[in-house]
Amino acid sequence: MKNLLSASTLLGLALLLPASLPAGPRAVVSLRLQDGAGKKTPPQRPGPGMISLKDGRFILEKPIRKVKGGLEVLYRNGKVLVPDSMILDYYSPDTTLQYTPKNEIERKRLAKGLVPIGRRWVRKSLAEREMRKLTEKRKKEIEEQKAHRLWRNRYIVETKDFIFEHNLPLPLFKELRELFEVYLKTFLKKWRKKPHLPRKPRINLYADHGDYSQISGAKGGIVGWYHPMTQELHLYWDRRDPKFTINVLFHETNHLLSDMINGDFRYPDWIEEPMAEYYGASKWNPRAKDKTKRMTMGHVQASRLAVVKTQIKEGEKLKLKDMLRIPDFGAVHYAWGWTFIHFLMNSKKYAKRWEKYYLDLAHKKTIRRKPLYGKVKTVTPETAEKLLLKYLRVKSLDALEKEWYAYIDSLEIEDVDGYAAAGRHFRMLGEWKEAKKYLKKAVDLGVKNPYAYMAYADLLGTSGKDRKEAIRLLDKAISLDPLEAEFRYRKGRLLLTFHDDKRKQEGLRLVRLAAEMNPEDWTYIHAVADIEEEMKREDRKNG
Amino acid sequence: MRSSLVPAALFALFAHAAPCPAQKVYKDPKYGFTFKIPRDFNRVPVNMDEKWVVAKFLYKRPLEGKIDFIQMTPEIRVIIFPKFDPKDFSKRRIKTKKGRRTVIQLLENPYRNYKEFLRENYNKGGWHVAEEKETKIGKFPAVYKKILVNQKLRGSDNISNVIEAWEIDFQDATYVLQFEVLADYAHKFRTAIKKASKSFKMIPRTEALKTPTSTAGSVEVTYGKKGKSATKTPEERRRERIEELERIKEKARTTLPEGWSFFKKGPFLILQNKKVDKRFANRVAKQANLVWKWLHENLDYIGEDFAVGAVIRICNSAAEANAYIDTSGKSAYSARSREIVIYKDRDFGFAENSWRMNVGLAQRFLADKNMRLWYSLPPWLDDGFVYFIGNLKMKGSRLLPKPDEWDMEILRDRLRKNEFKKAREIVTSKYGKSYNSLNDRVQSLAINHFLMTKGKKHKKYRNIIPDYLGTLDRRIRQLEKEWRRALEEARREAEKSKKKDGDDEDEEKRAWYTKWKEKRNKIYEECLKEVFGSWTEKDWENFDKDWKRAFKKG
Structure with a gap:
């Protein structure tokens, strides 16, 4: 006996459903009712369904089953539990739930072929008809969401201050849109200048x-960009590192906002980029009740600090005088520049003076500026230096530099995400010891980013205690993002280093599962072929 | 008599009355396809290393953008993606251990489809598929795509280019007919291109379709010993290089399209589009040989190896040269390392192409003579020395070092404004640190120019470059030995702890590479100490005065 009902549209059904039903994700829910005698129907293999995830991913044409706490995706090489918290929508032609009658009356009604809808019991055929309609509707909606991933079908949303073009899941976009609005308000309030741009800025947000x-x-290492000629901003959502995405968003949007209030003036790179970095370290808490407190500024850029600390360790301190004159401001300079701005903005002595300097450079009429291109002007390094000393009321750059270096020495990474970011950055730089130190701290403090666990596991050895610890870390990563094939792959690879057959077989299964979960990445397919080949060779050797 | 003349006259009349030439049919029996080339499109050569694009056609002339300042020659390409199972492909990856040696077959994942190919190769702007529909070409299913290209990164709102593509499913492979034009002219070509796509047909192939996997090379990793090529004598390596060059020359000759010819001059094979006059080709050949001679006379000391020559390809236009150079990723990289591509520039003369050819020859020479040294040059030599060679100009049968007018203008301007750094700063600067600007590059060029010309007459400056290169070479060789030792130690460690060697070895390598920069900078410092160690402040001051004076006097 199989009855299909919708939780999302047939109001009141939720009252009858078990508490484990997804409250967040909208879903087509079906009911499998126990017959009057209380016999359970045998489990059936579900048909292919679809899941739309909150981070923009889709799982298509895979059998899915509703279980406690989420959905189970049934791959050939294993089940993967997707928690409710990750799901935006899902569709399954035959997801089933057990409905156990609570009393004798309900048992009788079920036996008569009635189905509970809200507070009513209706005929099964009616409920089935309704369910079919809703199922089709839900399927179409998910297909539509997927179609919107194509840029030609992107969403275009115009608000009071911006035009957004995006192919993100709508709830995610809603959150980001709010961020932009709060950011704009906070920025304008801080600098007390009216925005004036020739046209409404266009913000392009890409799903990946x-x-x-x-x-x-954009090519190479550019992770977001703003063009002052078209007032266009281009950013993407990195589901693997939402914190990083938010940092980039704050950074690049700062260029736009600075452009909004400063018109045809361009700051020298040593001001423009580090100021954007200063704002880039802002934090966003969409759950804060007070809207004005959702964005907080002036935090520590952990990865930038990691770069600066490494350079200091290597005896390569950047001179302030040199920084003011660097023609090609690169990643290392961003890091040094950020520490300088952070120093000034957090200094009781200099904060106000620096802010005045910042505004006057762009707005004070008596300051001599040189043409950059078209109508756009800037200041020479000499003017910038002279005015910096005058505004900050310091005698020489050397004196200021001393204070700045001392401030850097006092800077520490301030939170768990910072430790993770610094650890991953040190790992990228090849500084294994430092990387281990910071990643361990992040892991011990329960960082939420699964890639931090993977990065730490990667740094551990492949024998003894280390290997066991690495497996534990990868398990944690899997629990945080069960749909990331890489975690299963790495765990599989680790298990293959053991000498017992059981673990080896499990390792192979996990690598196969990774290949099945992400067939686009051929690393996994090749790995399966290689491992199978190697195992066969070993078998032949052992007779 | 009269009757016999009439038909001829009539024929002539018709021929003039109908100026449109007949549409040419392109047949490729090797890849088994044929189609009608739209009028005014001509076939151009495809790079010898190319593995995906099998034919290219260019319109007779470049077109200028009507709104944005942009120029492009409309282009047609045929691209093939053979179908295969990735699992089969991975089985063909070979990794064999022979004692201390591991031979790894170098195979790259082929492109799976047109989208992946475009994502990794298209570099003329951002793009998205604006229209996509299923269609049929003959009896084969196909997908038509209209792709719009933007220049957002350059601050333009407009669509710059339009690509129309037909992905035709020919059972064992997907053939893509791709047409690209400036958006302003897309409508003009629409009918012709549509007709061309409709005429696309399969014909029997004369060769089996090769999957890109079949062309892989291999690499040999040897632990504890010097690499295979390092154990050979310079003479043996020379023979190998000559063989390789001959293979490339042979391929270049046999794959020349219609309208091209070739000739040999010294160690070079010159390929020329017949539309380029013979006089120009001879001039190119003569200059190439003079530069080659100059390199031998002036730089033979940098290594015990032998430089063997190159292939020089002279295209008829910049568009043709660019189309030839533009090679898809995941193609081979062998012929390109021996081929120099230039073109006859009818607008701005030979200067730019002369520079390009000289630099190409210098790179070829240095790589053959001493690859290790060539890759380790400090910024002031890497920029300045190679620029100097690039600027050698032919006058009669001589080569004259003459900086480019544009460089000279910057040079004079900066000298006037006294904007150059002290020579000591330039010579001691390291990559990524305080050596970045155009000023620094021009100054490096000027210093090298001075050292290779007027400075040669000065006892103190005469041997600076040879001494520096000699010291650098010695140090780099030493460093290479250390690298091999480190690898061997890593291997031994891995064996001791019975770890899987791959991972730890990789870690060692990574760690070593991160220290590489540090070591390289240390080497530069040692070279400086050895070459300029005895120089006092006064010597540096004099040097600054001398090189500047050389340019002030012209």
């Missing part, structure tokens, strides 16, 4: 890095 680099044309 692939779309971003393809459509915006």
Whole structure:
């Protein structure tokens, strides 16, 4: 006996459903009712369904089953539990739930072929008809969401201050849109200048890095950009590192906002980029009740600090005088520049003076500026230096530099995400010891980013205690993002280093599962082939 | 008599009355396809290393953008993606251990489809598929795509280019007919291109379709010993290089399209589009040989190896040269390392292409003579020395070092404004640190120019470059030995702890590479100490005065 009902549309059904039903994700829910005698129907293999995830991913044409706490995706090489917290929508042609009658009356009604809808019991055929309609509707909606991933079908939303073009899941976009609005308000309030741009800025938000680099044309290490000629901003959502995405968003949007209030003036790179970095370290808490407190500024940029500390360790301190004159401001200079701005903005002595300097450079009429291109002007390094000394009321750059270096020495990474970011950054730089130190701290403090666990596991050895610890870390990563094939792959690889057959077989299964979960990445397919080949060879050797 | 003349006259009349030439049919029996080339499109050569694009056609002339300042020659490409199972492909990856040696077959994942290919190769702007529909070409299913290209990164709102593509499913492979034009002219070509796509047909292939996997090379990793090529004598390596060059020359000759010819001059094979006059080709050949001679006379000391020559390809236009150079990723990289591509520039003369050819020859020479040294040059030599060679100009049968007018203008301007750094700063600067600007590059060029010309007459400056290169070479060789030792130690450690060697070895390598920069900078410092160690402040001051004076006097 199989009855299909919808939780999302047939109001009141939720009252009858078990508490474990997803409260967040909208879903087509079906009911499998126990017959009057209380016999359970045998489990059936579900048909192919679809899941739309909050981070923009989709799982298509895979059998899915509703279980306590989420959905189970049934791959050939294993089940993967997707928690409710990750799901935006899902569709399954035959997801089933057990409905156990609570009393004798309900048992009788069920036996008569009635089905509970809200507070009413209706005929099964009616409920089935309704369910079919809703199922089709839900399927279409998910297909539509997927179609919107294509840039030609992107959403275009115009608000009072911005025009957004995006292919993100709508709830995610809603959150980001709010961020932009709060950011604009906070920025304008801080600098007390009226925005004036020739046209409404256009903000392009891409669902992933692939779309971003393809459509915006950005290559190499550019992770977001703003063009002052078109007032266009291009950013992407990195589901693997939402914190990083928010940092980039704050950074790049700062260029736009600075452009909004400063008109045809361009700051020298040593001011423009580090100021954007200063804002880039802002934090966003969409759950804060007080809207004005959702954005907080002036935090520590952990990865930038990691770069600066490494350079200091290597005896390569950047001179302030040199920084003011660097023609090609690169990643290392961003880091040094950020520490300088952080120092000034957090100094009781200099904060107000620096802010005045910042505004006057762009707005004070008596300051001599040189043309940069078209109508746009800037100041020479000499003017910038002279005015910096005058505004900050310091005698020489050397004196200021001393204070700045001392401030850097006092800077510490301030939170768990910072430790993770610094650890991953040190790992990228090849500083294993430092990387281990920071990643361990992050892991011990329960960082939420699964890639931090993977990065730490990667740094551990492949024998003894280390290997066991690495497996534990990868398990944690899997629990945080069960749909990331890489975690299963790495765990599989680790298990294959053991000498017992059981673990080896489990390792192979996990690598196969990774290949099944992400067939686009051929690393896994090749790995399966290699491992199978190697195992066969070993078998032959052992007779 | 009269009757016999009439038909001829009539024929002539018709021929003039109908100026449109007949549409040419392009047949490629190797890849088994044929289609009608739209009028005014001509076939151009495809790079010898190319593995995906099998044919390219260019319109007779470049077109200028009507709104944005942009120029492009409309282009047609045929691209093939053979179908295969990735699992089969991975089985063909070979990793064999022979004692201390591991031979790894170098195979790259092929492109799976047109989208992946475009994502990794298209670099003329951002793009998205604006229209997509299923269609049929003959009896084969196909997908038509209209792709719009933007220049957002350059601050333009407009669509710059339009790509129309037909992905035709030919059972064992997907053939893509791709047409690209400036958006302003897309409508003009629409009918012709549509007709061309409709005429696309399969014909029997004369060769089996190769999957890109079949062309892989291999690499040999040897622990504890010097690499295979390092154990050979310079003479043996020379023979190998000559063989390789001959193979490339042979391929270049046999794959030349219609309208091209070739000739040999010294160690070079010159390929030329027949539309380029013979006089120009001869001039190119003569200059190439003079530069080659100059390199031998002036730089033979940098290594015990032998430089063997190159292939020089002279295209008819910049568009043709660019189309030839533009090679898809995941293609081979062998012929390109031996081929120099230039073109006859009818607008701005030979200067730019002369520079390009000289630099190409210098790179070829240095790589053959001493690859290790070539890759380790400090910024002031890497920029300045190679620029100097690039600027050698032919006058009669001589080569004259003459900086480019544009460089000279910057040079004079900066000298006037006294904007150059002290020579000591330039010579001691390291990559990524305080050596970045155009000023620094021009100054490096000027210093090298001075050292290779007027400075040669000065006892103190005569041997600076040879001494520096000699010291650098010695140090780099030492460093290479250390690297091998480190690898061997890593391997031994891995064996001791019975770890899987791959991972730890990789970690060692990574760690070593991160220290590489540090070591390289240390080497530069040692070279400076050895070459300029005895120089006093006064010597540096004099040097600054001398090189500047050389340019002030012209």
